[in-house]
Amino acid sequence: MRSQREIDSAAWVRDVVIDLLLKTLPLELRAAAPELADRVGEHPSIKRQFGKRWGDLSEGEGNIIAREVGVIARGVIEGAGAMAASGERLY
DSSP: OOOGGGSOTTSBHHHHHHHHHHHHSOGGGGGGHHHHHHHHHTSTTTGGGTTSBGGGSOHHHHHHHHHHHHHHHHHHHHHHHHHTTTTOOOO
């Protein structure tokens, strides 16, 4: 994950989450980034921070969000590999 200094502190948290997902997901799954960002925002530990600017978050809040982005991305990537043979869409 990138350090917090490399993320625009004026960017909305949702936009940062989308950016992180776009950098993490393979090309064929990137179209799902906005929907997946909303899933990240539904997490109980993140919901209150989702309407804030990245620079308004504490380091801990940023770390929680980055971790959840990783968890969601990993699950989608692993699921895509498992479902590729069936052709079923995951998002």
